[in-house]
Amino acid sequence: MANLAVTYSHQGKYEEAEELELKVLDVRKSVLGLEHPNTLTSMNNLAATYSQQGRYEEAGELEVKVLGLHKKVLRPEHPDTLTIMANLARIYSDQGKYEGAEELELKVLDLSKKVWGLEHPKTVHSMNNLATIYVIQGKHKEARKLWMEMPNSGNPANLAN
Structure with missing residues (x-):
């Protein structure tokens, strides 16, 4: 499901991607917990989809949460944490911040x-x-x-x- 959501996103089918990403996120939170790296990946993917739709406020709020969890779980210097920080910087830039x-x-x-x-x-x-x-x-x-x-x-x- 997660791979299909990413495929939809790459095809510009953002509504379909968002629908699947929300389902995947819900399942991953239930099964793996909020702080599991796969759950964090799902949250990041959803934030990216929001951003691609021009929903920068929602994307930024979610990415801030993901960044906080990444810093806690994987540490600030982890490559995935750096990617999340860069994603959030791009969202801020897209917002004119x-x-x-x-x-x-x-x-x-x-x-x-x-x-x-x-x-x-x-x-x-x-x-x-x-x-x-x-x-x-x-x-x-x-x-x-x-x-x-x-x-x-x-x-x-x-x-x-």
Whole structure:
């Protein structure tokens, strides 16, 4: 059921995905408990579906809950926790809450450097996300500095702004 829900989501069938995700979440909570990693994955998937539907308030509220549980169960430096933090930052950005997005992306970047190192694709992706948030806020100097720190930063496209 969970895989089918993800498939529906990838196909843009968000109502069908949401319906299945709610059922899967209910079953996982009952059988596995709220703090089980699979239950947390279901909650994250549902938040993503809400976000894809433009339901950012619901997505953000659920993702905040998921992030708190991830930090408790898997610890802040766990790769899945970093993914949840990045997801929440994106939701904040989609809502125009750039200061909140920036704060989370700074945490994600700091932890990504510790967990994976500077040259890991996920760390580079985090750097780019933060730089993009800087650009949106008009903080071009900070964005340029971050892009210059990125591995293979010689790409002139990174320096355009």
